[in-house]
Amino acid sequence: MTTYSPFIAANRFGLGIQPGEHTAIEKDPKGWLSAQIPRANRLPPRFSQLSNSAQLIEMGDADNRQRNSFQQDGEITAAEQLQIRAAQRLATALMRNHANQRLAVAIESDTPFAERLVRFWSNHFSVTLSNNKPTTLYAGLAYENETIRANMNRRFEDMLLSVASHPVMLTYLDNTISLGPNSVLGRQRNRGLNENLAREMLELHSVGADGGYTQADVIALARMLTGWSVNLPTNTAARPDLQTPAGSFYYNARAHEPGTQQFLGKSYVDNGQQQAVTAIRDLANHPSTAVFIARKLVRHFIADQPPESAVIRLAQVFRDSRGDLASLHKALIDLDEAWDPRLQKLKSAEDFVVSTARALPGISLTDEILGILNDTLGSFNQTPFTAPSPAGWPEQAEHWGGPDALIKRVEFINMVTSAVGPDFDARDIVNLILPPNPGLQSAVRRAESKTQALTLLLASPQFQWRA
Amino acid sequence: MTHQQNSRINRRQFIQSAAVLAAAGILPGLSWANSVISGNNKLAVIILRGAMDGLAAVIPYGDAALRTHRAALVPADETLLKLDNFFALHPAFPGLFQLQKAGELGIVHAIASAYRERSHFDGQNILESGLEMAQPNASGWLNRALQVQNQQQAMALGQSVPLILRGQASVGSWAPPVLPALNEDTLTRLQSLYSGDSFLGPRLQEALDARAIVGADRSNSRTQGFTALIDAAGNFLKAPGGPNIVVIENDGWDTHANQGGAQGTLPRKFTELDNSITRLKSALGTTWQNTVVVVMTEFGRTVRVNGTLGTDHGTAGVAFLAGGGLTKYGSRPAVLGPWPGLSESSLREGRDLQPTNDLRTLITEILQSHMGFNGQLLRELVFPGMPISGFRAS
Numbered sequence: 001m002t003t004y005s006p007f008i009a010a011n012r013f014g015l016g017i018q019p020g021e022h023t024a025i026e027k028d029p030k031g032w033l034s035a036q037i038p039r040a041n042r043l044p045p046r047f048s049q050l051s052n053s054a055q056l057i058e059m060g061d062a063d064n065r066q067r068n069s070f071q072q073d074g075e076i077t078a079a080e081q082l083q084i085r086a087a088q089r090l091a092t093a094l095m096r097n098h099a100n101q102r103l104a105v106a107i108e109s110d111t112p113f114a115e116r117l118v119r120f121w122s123n124h125f126s127v128t129l130s131n132n133k134p135t136t137l138y139a140g141l142a143y144e145n146e147t148i149r150a151n152m153n154r155r156f157e158d159m160l161l162s163v164a165s166h167p168v169m170l171t172y173l174d175n176t177i178s179l180g181p182n183s184v185l186g187r188q189r190n191r192g193l194n195e196n197l198a199r200e201m202l203e204l205h206s207v208g209a210d211g212g213y214t215q216a217d218v219i220a221l222a223r224m225l226t227g228w229s230v231n232l233p234t235n236t237a238a239r240p241d242l243q244t245p246a247g248s249f250y251y252n253a254r255a256h257e258p259g260t261q262q263f264l265g266k267s268y269v270d271n272g273q274q275q276a277v278t279a280i281r282d283l284a285n286h287p288s289t290a291v292f293i294a295r296k297l298v299r300h301f302i303a304d305q306p307p308e309s310a311v312i313r314l315a316q317v318f319r320d321s322r323g324d325l326a327s328l329h330k331a332l333i334d335l336d337e338a339w340d341p342r343l344q345k346l347k348s349a350e351d352f353v354v355s356t357a358r359a360l361p362g363i364s365l366t367d368e369i370l371g372i373l374n375d376t377l378g379s380f381n382q383t384p385f386t387a388p389s390p391a392g393w394p395e396q397a398e399h400w401g402g403p404d405a406l407i408k409r410v411e412f413i414n415m416v417t418s419a420v421g422p423d424f425d426a427r428d429i430v431n432l433i434l435p436p437n438p439g440l441q442s443a444v445r446r447a448e449s450k451t452q453a454l455t456l457l458l459a460s461p462q463f464q465w466r467a
Numbered sequence: 468m469t470h471q472q473n474s475r476i477n478r479r480q481f482i483q484s485a486a487v488l489a490a491a492g493i494l495p496g497l498s499w500a501n502s503v504i505s506g507n508n509k510l511a512v513i514i515l516r517g518a519m520d521g522l523a524a525v526i527p528y529g530d531a532a533l534r535t536h537r538a539a540l541v542p543a544d545e546t547l548l549k550l551d552n553f554f555a556l557h558p559a560f561p562g563l564f565q566l567q568k569a570g571e572l573g574i575v576h577a578i579a580s581a582y583r584e585r586s587h588f589d590g591q592n593i594l595e596s597g598l599e600m601a602q603p604n605a606s607g608w609l610n611r612a613l614q615v616q617n618q619q620q621a622m623a624l625g626q627s628v629p630l631i632l633r634g635q636a637s638v639g640s641w642a643p644p645v646l647p648a649l650n651e652d653t654l655t656r657l658q659s660l661y662s663g664d665s666f667l668g669p670r671l672q673e674a675l676d677a678r679a680i681v682g683a684d685r686s687n688s689r690t691q692g693f694t695a696l697i698d699a700a701g702n703f704l705k706a707p708g709g710p711n712i713v714v715i716e717n718d719g720w721d722t723h724a725n726q727g728g729a730q731g732t733l734p735r736k737f738t739e740l741d742n743s744i745t746r747l748k749s750a751l752g753t754t755w756q757n758t759v760v761v762v763m764t765e766f767g768r769t770v771r772v773n774g775t776l777g778t779d780h781g782t783a784g785v786a787f788l789a790g791g792g793l794t795k796y797g798s799r800p801a802v803l804g805p806w807p808g809l810s811e812s813s814l815r816e817g818r819d820l821q822p823t824n825d826l827r828t829l830i831t832e833i834l835q836s837h838m839g840f841n842g843q844l845l846r847e848l849v850f851p852g853m854p855i856s857g858f859r860a861s
Contacts (some may be wrong), residue, residue, distance in 0.1 A: 162820035346666075401667055410657065410671075414649050421627040423603075425588065443660055448517030448587050448721035452653050459657055461664035 002339045004029040005467075007435045012345065012466045013301060013333065014112030016355020019432040030333055033113045037329045040114035040152035042104045043145060051096070053142035054231075057135050057167055057247030061232050062443055063087045064134035091138060098141040100370035102384060103377075106350075107357040107365060114152070119350075120300050124293075125163045125205060126392030127172045129385045135232065135247075136171045140385035143168035156293065156323030157284030162207060164197070164280055165249050167230040171392065173197035180226040180257025193257075198222035200390045201283070202439045211288035213264060219284075220261040224268060224276035225258035290318035297332055303343040304396050310337040341435075345466045346397035349380030352409060356416060356458055359433050360424070376412055380405065401464065413459040417451050426453035434462050488704035508757045508792060508838055509704045510712045511747065512609065514629065515740070515764040516591060517652070517720030521784030522770060523733055523818065524560070525574055525802060529553030532809035537772040542729035550574070550801035558729060559737035562745035566789055571748075573788030574802045575829055579766060579822035582850065585780035587721065592766035595709060597827055599852040606634030608827075608849050609714065612834055613638070615844040621712035622703055624696045632714055639710060641699060648692050651732075652719040693717055695742045701750025706757065712838075717743075720764060724775035744789050756791035759837045763826060769818050770809055782819035785806070786829060792837055801858050828858035 012016035017025070025032045051059075066087065070080040109115045122144045129140050136143075147166050151159040163169050172178050178194035179186040183294035186192055198221035203209045231250035233239045239246050251273040261268045261275070264286065268279050285287065294314035298306035314331055321327040332338060347355060347368055357363055377383050387393050394400075417424075430444045440460050447453035457463065523540055527533055547555035548564040554576070556564050566572040571861055582593040582601075589601035597608030607629070613619050613636035622639040623632050632638045652797050654675065661668040693715075700713045719736060726733040740762070748755045769785025807821035815821045827850040834840040834849075846853060 332548065397666060401670055403670045406667060406671050407674040407678070410649060410654075414653075418627070422629060427588075439660065439663060443656055446587075446721075446723075447656070448652065449591065449718055451589050452650075452656075452718065453588075455653055456656055456660065460660050461667045462660075464667060 001196070002336050004339055005341065005435065006032075007433075008339055008341065008467050009033050010112065011114060011355070013230040013338075013433075015106050015109060015115055015351060015356040016112070016347075017433050018358045019361055022432040024243045030339075034330055036114040037117075037326050038153060039111050040117055040326075040329070041149055042111075042114075043149065044109070046101045046105050047141070047145055050101070050142065050145075053139040053146055053166070054245045054247035056094075056139040056142055057171075057230065057232070058245070059091075060137045060139065061135040061247065063091060063381060065235075067261040094138055096367075096371065096374070098138075099374045099384060100367055102141055103354070103373055104365045107352045107363075109411065112358075113333075116301075118144070118149050118152065120297070121152070122385070123392040124296065125159075125169070126387045126390055127168055127385055128387050128390070129168075129172070133171050135230070136168045139168050149188065151325070153326050154324075155284070156318070156325060156328075159325065160201075160284045161277060161280050163205070164201060164225070164276075165228060167249055168245060170197065170228055170230060172248075173200055175225055176223060176229045176307045178226050179255045180223060182258055183226060183256050184254040185252075186226075186257070188226070193219065193226065195222040195223045198225055202278075203389055206283045206292065207288035207302050208285050208292035211286070211292060216262070217264055220263040220268075221276070221279060223257040223259075224261050224263070224279050225254045227254075227273065228276065229255065256388070284323055289321065290315040290323075293323075293328075294318055297328070298335075298337070299395050301332060301345070302335070302337050302340075303345065307337045307343070310335045341467060344397075345402045346464055347466050348393060348400050349382040349386075349405070349409075350377055351466065352378070352400075352464065353377055355463070356413065359429060359458065359463075360416075360420060361429075363420075380408060380412075406464075409464065410455075410459045413455055416458065419453040420451075420454060422450050424454055425450055426457045428455055433457075434460075435467065438464055478661065500570070508835070509751075509759070509790075510838055511700055511704065511758065511760040511790075512631065512712070513740075513743075513760060514594070514631065514714065514716045514760045514860075515720050515762065516716060516718040517587065517722075518590070518766050518768055518780060519720045519736075519764040519766075519784060520722060520726065520733060520768040520778050521576065522606045522767070523726070523778075524557055524737060525550075525555060525576055525785045526555045526557060526771050527540075527576070527806065527809065528555050530806075530809045532811075534769050536770045536809060537778075539772050539776055540726065540728050540778070546729060553806075554802045557734065557737050559734040560741045562741040563787070563789070566744070566748075570794045570798070571789060571791055573793055573799075575786045575788070575824060576802050577783040577804050577807050577820055577822055578786050578824040578826055578829060579783040580826045582766060583782065585766070585824055587765060587772060587780075590780075592630065594763065594765045594826070595629060597850050597853075606632065607631035608830070609712065610634030610638065611777055611849045612840055612845065613712075614750035616838075616840050619712055619838070620710040621714065622710035624703075624715045629714060629716055641703070650719050652721060676750055684701055693739065693743060694746065698750055699748050701747055701754075705751055705754040707727075722777050723773070723779060724777040726777045726814045744787075748789075751852075756794075759788055759790040759792040759833055761830065762789070762835060767820050771818065782815050783822035784820070786826060788833070796836075800861060805859055805861060824859055825854050827853040828856075832858050 006022060006025040006029045009025055009032055010021060013033055045086055067084060070076050106115055127140060127143060129137050143166055147162040151162050173196040174194040175197040179191045181192040195218050199218050201221065202213050202218060207213060229250050229252045231239050231241050231246055231248050241250050253272060256272060259270050263279050266282060268275050295306050295311045297314060298310045302310060313335060314328065317331040318328055337343060353376055357373065382393065426444050430441055440462055443456050444453045447456055500553060526541060526547060529552055534541055542558055546558045548558060548560060548566060549555040563572055580594045581599050582590045592601040592605065595607050596602060596605035598605055609621060609631045610633055613621055621632055623629060624641055624642060628640050661671045696715050700715055703709045703713055722733045725731060744760060751758055763786045764784055767781040768778035769781045773779055805823040807823050813821060831845050831850060834845055835842045
């Protein structure tokens with residue numbers, strides 16, 4: 001008989017319980033989670049004013065073009081220097097605003113399970129943005145909203161396709177510079193394939209490294225993806241497609257490798273852009289994809305060492321529903337393992353910071369406070385869209401709970417509780433945010449000050465785990 | 468430094484209405500002219516959070532029952548800093564001992580706030596509100612005092628304004644630019660919580676060990692934080708036009724385990740306090756001559772040592788007064804206040820030192836005689852529930 005704990009619902013599957021939510025969740029913890037699933041594709045109001053990725057890519061491209069033109073015509077003049085600085089200030093403010101809004105959405109979310117799911121998929125399709133690829137530098141959050149959030153209630157194949165065709169991913173994994181060796185442009189320039197996107201789509205996004213593909217499959221997918229690019233001007237020419245906005249997806253037929261491709265045992269005739277679309281839909285529904293995705297979901301939400309029974313069950317649902325994400329998300333919380341209190345996950349740095357803010361009712365999410373919290377994420381090395389590799393942020397407790405990270409967490413809490421001030425009474429929330437624990441309750445009750453009590457609560461080992 | 472601008476009007480309104488009342492004869496004596504002291508006097512209040520063990524700080528070595536209750540906590544007789552033939556300062560207080568010889572130290576033993584339960588939170592609430600009951604939105608007694616005498620300017624030194632200074636009157640606050648270091652006591656408590664976690668426990672311990680090796684010594688950094696506050700107190704109090712009242716907080720006094728006799732956790736806290744007051748004296752220079760420092764804590768600790776060589780939450784304890792401003796009170800006993808005794812039958816509830824003085828009466832004395840506050844207003848508006856008997860020196 002499974003017991004549905006409100007703490008497991010809110011802490012393991014959400015972003016940390018808010019003390020005021022406890023009563024509502026307690027009535028029906030599983031129902032509270034499942035009610036959020038259909039709402040996962042809603043755009044939070046905080047994001048409604050943000051520019052779309054095409055606009056942000058155009059802006060990044062323009063900034064980069066300006067810098068380059070200043071550098072190319074010799075010495076950068078003082079006036080040019082001022083222009084560069086002004087552009088940098090705007091860009092910094094924009095990126096800070098995006099980071100702050102993204103953090104605020106997590107902290108104030110009333111559908112925290114849906115937000116966790118968005119973050120899970122965003123990390124599954126991780127992009128790392130840096131000055132090396134200046135055109136997409138500003139577009140991380142827009143990418144997340146357009147590829148992940150917008151597809152939360154569709155099929156996995158829709159999300160995979162949306163990601164693979166998104167200018168941010170195409171740029172990040174170098175597909176924009178990949179040319180079919182036998183395409184018009186490939187022959188003209190004597191250049192060829194870049195396999196980066198194709199390889200990561202197989203290894204990280206779908207069937208997994210052990211999913212049963214060969215180097216020939218990587219090449220075949222890379223060939224089919226040739227021509228998938230971004231609509232941006234060059235130094236000598238206007239953007240290629242004047243009918244669609246700058247910074248949006250652009251299929252360049254002149255870069256596309258001609259010919260039928262053999263991919264994962266099937267033949268794909270060359271029908272241009274549609275060739276890769278068909279291949280990607282099949283890839284999304286490959287039996288190995290079902291297992292790979294199932295294992296990743298269980299590892300993320302339930303345990304670093306995923307119980308095989310849970311993986312098998314989720315993979316079954318994936319196959320039966322043809323990758324329907326809402327069905328998959330529902331199946332996740334239907335698992336008995338999902339509610340097993342013996343299984344534990346350590347919070348990532350971001351979850352730790354977010355859950356800390358959520359535990360403190362009345363915290364005002366000013367730009368200053370959000371900025372401090374974002375700087376904290378930076379000091380924990382988890383600034384959004386800067387994961388160390390295309391594999392995204394690691395899952396293992398060993399990664400997040402090292403000695404130095406732990407002491408940093410304690411210091412962060414020390415800072416927070418100093419700022420909260422001496423009025424906040426941790427005794428009021430200890431039983432509302434964590435499962436009953438006599439040792440912790442007694443430590444909070446016996447603290448020498450309210451500030452110390454709150455420090456002990458939020459820096460406690462119990463608060464580091466997601467249950 | 469921040470000022471609560473919006474409360475200035477309220478404060479002015481309060482003073483005006485108080486003046487109207489005074490003119491009507493309802494509150495007789497609202498006049499600074501009554502004060503025998505010039506307005507140049509300074510007050511520093513140091514709040515020790517966690518409940519200082521008064522019996523360890525000021526040791527009644529002449530009480531025959533002392534060693535039967537807590538032999539493990541009493542340093543060797545020859546090391547005690549004897550004040551008279553009954554009381555001694557703990558050996559970790561050489562600075563206070565010097566002040567005592569110069570007439571610049573006052574000690575009150577067996578003193579307590581109105582609080583008689585054993586929660587730190589409620590105890591500190593009552594210590595700072597000066598009221599009978601813990602209230603979540605109480606104002607602080609020092610703030611109410613400022614409302615009745617608007618010549619005074621107070622400043623909180625620390626990350627936040629403590630309850631004692633909160634209320635209608637505007638007060639300043641200042642904190643050192645660095646965040647407060649983690650305190651030793653909090654880390655010790657966290658270690659205990661983590662000891663039950665087989666994954667995180669060893670990792671936290673490794674981190675703490677590593678810090679000890681690289682010299683990020685936690686007691687040092689904590690002391691430095693408090694030192695910065697003491698230095699700031701000295702600078703603020705002697706600055707022309709600066710505040711004449713400061714409040715400083717110090718935590719880490721909740722010694723439930725291994726508090727130490729001659730040496731250990733509590734003696735280290737004593738050393739920190741002793742150094743701080745000595746440091747404040749030198750930072751103040753000649754201003755020390757018209758300064759009084761009040762050191763107070765939320766309650767005392769149990770008379771008997773507990774099973775883990777510490778002490779638990781008790782009732783009466785010790786308050787210290789220090790400052791050149793004390794010399795004007797002339798010669799007086801080294802330790803003030805009637806001594807209730809430590810025999811079994813004298814103990815409160817069979818475990819605590821029985822209070823013989825109410826902290827509010829001591830504070831009233833200081834506010835009135837040293838800072839020139841009006842006694843009537845103090846009794847009616849600042850400490851409305853204070854016992855009428857007043858402070859008992861002996």
